[in-house]
Amino acid sequence: MKLMLGLATILTAISLQARAADLVVDCLYDTASRMPGVLIPFKIKGPLMDTATFSGATVTTNNGADCRILVDPFVKNLFHLKCAEETQVMIQAVAVNNNQAHQVNYGPLSVTLPAGGLTVVKPPTQDPNVILGKSLFGTYCLTCHNPASVKRDRTAAQITGAIKSEDQMKSLTVLTADQINKIAAYLKSL
Amino acid sequence: MNRTFVRTLIAVLTLGSVTLAFQNCAESEHVESFNSEEYNRFFDYQYATKPAFLASINIFRPAGALANLTSFKVYATVAYIADATAPIAYQVKIVNQGGAIVCPTQTGTLAAGSTLVTFDCVSMVATQSARVEFKVTAKGVTQVFEQDYEN
Numbered sequence: 001m002k003l004m005l006g007l008a009t010i011l012t013a014i015s016l017q018a019r020a021a022d023l024v025v026d027c028l029y030d031t032a033s034r035m036p037g038v039l040i041p042f043k044i045k046g047p048l049m050d051t052a053t054f055s056g057a058t059v060t061t062n063n064g065a066d067c068r069i070l071v072d073p074f075v076k077n078l079f080h081l082k083c084a085e086e087t088q089v090m091i092q093a094v095a096v097n098n099n100q101a102h103q104v105n106y107g108p109l110s111v112t113l114p115a116g117g118l119t120v121v122k123p124p125t126q127d128p129n130v131i132l133g134k135s136l137f138g139t140y141c142l143t144c145h146n147p148a149s150v151k152r153d154r155t156a157a158q159i160t161g162a163i164k165s166e167d168q169m170k171s172l173t174v175l176t177a178d179q180i181n182k183i184a185a186y187l188k189s190l
Numbered sequence: 191m192n193r194t195f196v197r198t199l200i201a202v203l204t205l206g207s208v209t210l211a212f213q214n215c216a217e218s219e220h221v222e223s224f225n226s227e228e229y230n231r232f233f234d235y236q237y238a239t240k241p242a243f244l245a246s247i248n249i250f251r252p253a254g255a256l257a258n259l260t261s262f263k264v265y266a267t268v269a270y271i272a273d274a275t276a277p278i279a280y281q282v283k284i285v286n287q288g289g290a291i292v293c294p295t296q297t298g299t300l301a302a303g304s305t306l307v308t309f310d311c312v313s314m315v316a317t318q319s320a321r322v323e324f325k326v327t328a329k330g331v332t333q334v335f336e337q338d339y340e341n
Contacts, residue, residue: 026274028274029305030303033305041271068233082232118250119250120249136238138334
């Protein structure tokens with residue numbers, strides 16, 4: 001009987017330890033960078049992630065602050081935490097392997113403003129399409145069209161036409177109609 | 191209590207303890223809809239393609255200071271996704287509406303594990319609006335981030 005109970009204890013301990021070692025969450029920002037209003041990046045990693053799929057994460061706070069998690073749409077196993085105000089958070093991240101969910105906790109993590117009674121200077125609110133369009137322009141267009149203002153007010157139709165007719169732009173057929181619309185929105189904002 | 195019952199009980203308890211170790215299997219998803227207006231406003235996710243760096247530019251002014259761009263503190267954060275241990279060379283340039291440099295350009299290198307660039311900017315020129323340009327390089331990869339501010 002003692003042998004069986006001892007075995008049960010050992011097996012339980014081994015199973016918990018294996019889970020902790022196979023899955024970890026790493027914050028890519030140092031402590032001083034974890035401020036309200038900033039997208040704080042995290043990576044879920046470990047040997048288990050060779051075969052597991054990152055399922056998502058949740059966040060809890062110590063003061064009811066508005067904190068949310070965004071799974072990165074481009075980078076595998078990356079997610080972001082953003083808090084609207086100062087707080088302390090705990091994060092629970094989940095990965096699924098062979099239809100079995102594994103959870104790992106991270107925290108507590110403090111999200112704080114710089115010391116000294118500073119107030120945030122907020123940038124002017126921008127249309128998200130303009131923000132994304134600017135990023136796309138920087139990636140695909142800026143090399144040849146710098147500064148962007150030389151193409152101010154170009155419409156999506158004009159951009160599409162240029163991609164079809166200009167030899168140097170033929171590689172831009174990778175751009176979707178939605179992406180071209182966003183680039184046009186950015187050029188219109190200049 | 192006979193031996194058979196006790197052995198069965200022990201076996202059940204053993205199996206149960208192993209099973210319970212893998213419990214806590216409730217999926218906990220909290221993924222924002224990528225298309226909602228509210229999501230766009232809250233997260234302000236600014237990458238249209240897969241980024242090499244994750245960065246943000248933030249400026250602050252001391253409490254009680256005038257609400258303009260005469261004097262402020264810059265806090266720029268950056269991480270290189272492919273290798274968190276790689277040092278990151280940076281340059282932070284701030285120009286005004288006319289393209290004039292607002293305060294001395296800052297350059298340096300962030301050591302491994304360090305992700306924050308911070309400095310004070312006291313404007314040398316009239317500044318109704320400012321553009322902060324944050325250029326970062328790690329392992330031969332360079333990216334430029336920009337953020338505009340107005341008085």
